[in-house]
Every structure is written in structure tokens, then in C-alpha cells.
Amino acid sequence: YVSLDGNDSNDGSFSAPFRTVSHAVVVANSVASLANPVVINVGAGFFAENNTGGPITITAPGISIVGTSASTTSILPFSSAIDLFSLSTGSVEFSNMTLLTPAPGSTATAIAMSATTGGARFNWMIVTQFQRAFSLNNSGGDPSAVFEDITAAGNGTVVSVNNMITVIKNSLFQGPIGALVATNTGIEVTGTNADVAIFCLLYTSDAADE
Numbered sequence: 001y002v003s004l005d006g007n008d009s010n011d012g013s014f015s016a017p018f019r020t021v022s023h024a025v026v027v028a029n030s031v032a033s034l035a036n037p038v039v040i041n042v043g044a045g046f047f048a049e050n051n052t053g054g055p056i057t058i059t060a061p062g063i064s065i066v067g068t069s070a071s072t073t074s075i076l077p078f079s080s081a082i083d084l085f086s087l088s089t090g091s092v093e094f095s096n097m098t099l100l101t102p103a104p105g106s107t108a109t110a111i112a113m114s115a116t117t118g119g120a121r122f123n124w125m126i127v128t129q130f131q132r133a134f135s136l137n138n139s140g141g142d143p144s145a146v147f148e149d150i151t152a153a154g155n156g157t158v159v160s161v162n163n164m165i166t167v168i169k170n171s172l173f174q175g176p177i178g179a180l181v182a183t184n185t186g187i188e189v190t191g192t193n194a195d196v197a198i199f200c201l202l203y204t205s206d207a208a209d210e
Contacts, residue, residue, distance in 0.1 A: 003043040021065065021075060022049050022056045029060045034091055037062035042097065044072040055083035058092055061118055067097030070126045070151070074098040080106040084130075087111065090118020090143045098126040105129035105154065116141030124149045129177065131156040138163035138193065153177055155184060163191030169199045 002024050006017035018024045024040045032038040042065060049056060067073025073096060077084045080101045085094075090113075099110040109132040113120055116139050127133040133155040136145050144165040152158040154177035159168065168187070175184040186203045189196055 001041050001043070002047070004045040004047070017043070020049060021047055022051075025056050025058055025063070025065075028063045029058065032060040032062040034062050037064065039064045039066055042067045042073050042075070044068045046074045046076065048076055048078060049084065051077045051082045051084055052079045055086040055112070057086040057088065059088050061089045061091035063091075064093040064095070065097070066093075066095050069096050070098050070124050074100060076100050076102070077106070077108075079108075081108055083109045083112045085111040087113040087115060087120060090115045090120055092118070093121040093123070094125060095121070095123040096125075098128070099130070099133075100126070100128045101130060103129070105131075107131050109133070109135045110155075111135070113137065113143070113145065114139045115143040117143055119144040119146065121145075122147045122150060126151045126153075127155065127158075128152070129154045132160050133158045135160045136162065136164045136166060138191070147171055157185040157188050159186070160188045161190070161194050161196055163193040164195075166194070166196045167199075168196070168201055171201050173201065173203045175204055 001017035003017040006019040008019050008023040010016035012018045028038040110127050110130045112135040114137040133152045146167045148169045150171040153174035158173045173186040
């Protein structure tokens with residue numbers, strides 16, 4: 001568990017939660033596996049995470065990061081020039097949260113995944129003002145990613161896919177928020193092994209169009 005009232009010297013239990021998502025991920029990386037999945041429950045509030053030394057990196061499969069809802073749990077980086085999350089494995093899930101950077105926006109990526117196997121799921125999320133909201137790279141294998149109920153606005157590119165199987169469902173990709181991001185690409189696909197399926201996706205040229 002992670003809470004604004006927590007402390008990273010706690011044990012991460014419901015009654016003694018951690019304070020930062022980054023510390024919870026470090027602990028989860030040491031114990032999680034497909035046979036022993038770990039859910040990191042993040043409470044309500046704004047969680048500013050120190051990524052100045054590098055992104056919050058998930059290295060173990062079986063980790064889920066779950067907020068209370070996209071409207072009540074927000075995670076933002078200290079540095080807008082460094083990725084917020086990095087995934088070097090599949091079998092990971094993010095849900096019920098907002099990832100954002102304050103104005104004038106980020107030159108980095110909210111979640112960058114480079115994996116050889118396993119599936120990642122991203123559900124009920126809002127992602128705003130990153131250069132890339134999601135970057136997916138197949139580093140040699142058959143990883144996959146599923147997006148469902150994603151709202152993205154003011155990002156340079158929402159989903160960048162390189163040689164990965166990707167499914168996008170029931171989502172809204174919006175364009176620039178004012179002048180914060182000059183251009184917006186909904187989906188960028190590269191690689192002969194890329195396979196992207198899209199169901200019920202609405203794309204608007206400007207966030208004010210909704």
C-alpha cells in the first residue's frame with residue numbers, strides 16, 4: 001500500500017503504508033513473480049515521484065499498480081525530461097490513475113516498455129502532457145499490450161508501437177491542450193512484426209473538442 005500519510009520506512013501493509021510509489025516498486029521487484037503476483041494499491045492524492053536518477057523501473061513480472069480511480073490518484077514526475085515509468089518485463093498492469101506533468105509538459109515518456117515476453121494491461125487511466133504517453137518496444141520475443149478505457153490529452157504521441165502486438169479498446173485520444181504540445185499523434189506503428197487492433201477509439205484534434 002502507498003499513501004500520502006505513509007512512510008517508506010514502513011512495511012507497506014494497509015496499516016503501515018509506504019509513502020512513494022517508487023519505493024513500493026523496489027520492494028515489489030524483490031518478491032514478485034508470475035507465481036507470486038504483487039498488487040501495489042495507491043491511495044488518493046497527488047504523488048510526486050523522484051525520477052531524477054532514472055525512471056521508476058519494474059523488472060519483475062506479476063506487478064500491478066492500482067489507484068483508487070483516475071480522478072483521485074495522480075502520479076507525476078519530479079523531472080519532466082526523464083521517463084516516469086520503465087518496464088523491462090511483461091505481465092504488468094496499471095489501472096485507475098492519472099499520469100501527468102505540469103505545464104509546459106514533458107519531453108519524456110509516461111510509461112516505456114521494452115520486453116521480450118508477457119502481456120501488459122493499461123486500464124482506466126488518464127495520461128496528459130508527455131512527449132509520449134506510452135512507448136512499446138519488442139526487444140526480441142512476443143510481448144503484447146492491451147489498452148482499455150484510456151483518456152490521453154496533450155501528448156506528443158499517445159501510443160508508440162515497435163514490433164509489438166497491441167490492442168486498444170474504448171479509449172479517447174485528444175489533441176493539444178492549448179499551446180503546451182505543438183503536435184499530437186494518436187498511434188505510431190513501426191516494425192514488420194507490429195500488429196495493432198483498434199476497437200471503439202475516438203480521436204479529436206484538440207482537447208477542447210470533446
